[in-house]
Amino acid sequence: MDYKIETERLILAPFEDADIDRRVALANDIDVARMVTSMPHPYTRKDAIEWVTKHDAGRAAGTDFPFAITLKGEGLVGAVGLHKKDGPAYELGYWIGKPYWGMGIASEAAKAVVKWAIESRGIAQIVACYFEDNPVSCRVLEKIGFVHDGTEGACHSIGRGEKARSLNMIWRDTNA
Ligand SMILES: CC(C)(COP(=O)(O)OP(=O)(O)OC[C@H]1O[C@@H](n2cnc3c(N)ncnc32)[C@H](O)[C@@H]1OP(=O)(O)O)[C@@H](O)C(=O)NCCC(=O)NCCS
Numbered sequence: 269m270d271y272k273i274e275t276e277r278l279i280l281a282p283f284e285d286a287d288i289d290r291r292v293a294l295a296n297d298i299d300v301a302r303m304v305t306s307m308p309h310p311y312t313r314k315d316a317i318e319w320v321t322k323h324d325a326g327r328a329a330g331t332d333f334p335f336a337i338t339l340k341g342e343g344l345v346g347a348v349g350l351h352k353k354d355g356p357a358y359e360l361g362y363w364i365g366k367p368y369w370g371m372g373i374a375s376e377a378a379k380a381v382v383k384w385a386i387e388s389r390g391i392a393q394i395v396a397c398y399f400e401d402n403p404v405s406c407r408v409l410e411k412i413g414f415v416h417d418g419t420e421g422a423c424h425s426i427g428r429g430e431k432a433r434s435l436n437m438i439w440r441d442t443n444a
Contacts, residue, residue, distance in 0.1 A: 270388055271327070273335070275380045278373065280335035280348065282327075283320045287336050290344040291316045294365030301427025303402050304363055309427045333358075333385070337377045339368065348377045350385055350394070357393040358385060360439075362408075374405075379412040382439060394439040397423065399432045409437050 273280040283291070292313050294300070301309035308315050326332025334349035346364035353359050360382065364374050385391040396414055398405040414437040422431040 271333075273380045273384050275376050277340055278377055278380070279338040279340065280377060280380060280384075281338070282323060283334065283336040283347075285320075287344045288313060288316050288320070290365075291336075291347075294344070294346065294367075295363070297366055298427060299366060300363050302425055303399060303405065304361065304427065305423050305425050307363070307427055330389075333381075333389070335377075335381060337362075337364070337373065339373065345373060346377070348374075348381050350381065350391070353395065357395045357438075358391050360394055360396040360409075369404075374408045375411050378408060382412060386441075395436060396439075397421065397434045397436045399423070399425070399434050401432070406435070406437075412439075413442050414439050 271282060292311060295307060295316070296309070296311040298309055301307040301311065323332070323334050326334070331352040332349065334347060336344055337346045337348055339345045345368040346362065348360070348362040350358040350360055360378060362374050362378055382394055385394060395417070396409050398409065417436050417438045419436045421434050421436065423434045424431045
């Protein structure tokens with residue numbers, strides 16, 4: 269399977285052992301953990317190794333397609349990936365290390381993964397959700413073609429230690 273995506277500024281590829289230290293340094297941030305569902309906080313080297321160890325099996329089963337986001341000339345800056353839900357849909361998730369916020373990296377990475385999913389994996393339905401106090405993520409999703417599907421939920425965030433209101437979005441092919 270072709271599992272490397274190159275964009276103007278980024279390389280998206282499987283995590284490598286060499287990414288672990290930077291992953292821990294960037295992910296161990298409550299402002300990241302509280303906006304996603306399943307990132308422990310504090311985030312340790314053990315958490316990172318356990319997470320990366322599952323990737324080969326997820327890819328082989330077709331249930332998880334995680335990518336390390338590398339900013340050319342800089343190194344690892346975050347993660348983006350797809351996780352299979354019950355039914356045909358895959359859920360898009362991402363985070364960027366705080367020193368790299370506001371540079372358009374999430375938008376560039378997420379757009380590239382959606383294109384890859386549709387063109388290389390034949391994935392027809394992609395969904396995403398964000399916590400209501402995270403308008404930046406809503407903006408990222410809107411920029412790359414997601415629209416609200418009219419539903420909401422209450423997802424548990426390990427970083428928050430509680431559930432929070434979340435809004436659901438779905439990707440629509442604007443070229444169709
Ligand atoms: C959300 C996150 C991924 C955004 O990453 P990023 O690389 O900084 O995002 P980008 O630079 O691609 O885009 C940010 C967009 O949000 C906009 N934005 C910034 N602050 C905003 C706000 N308060 N309200 C609305 N939009 C806002 C920016 O202007 C930009 O849109 P524009 O290009 O139209 O100007 C990053 O903040 C992060 O990792 N947060 C913690 C984890 C997380 O939230 N993950 C997503 C879970 S759903």
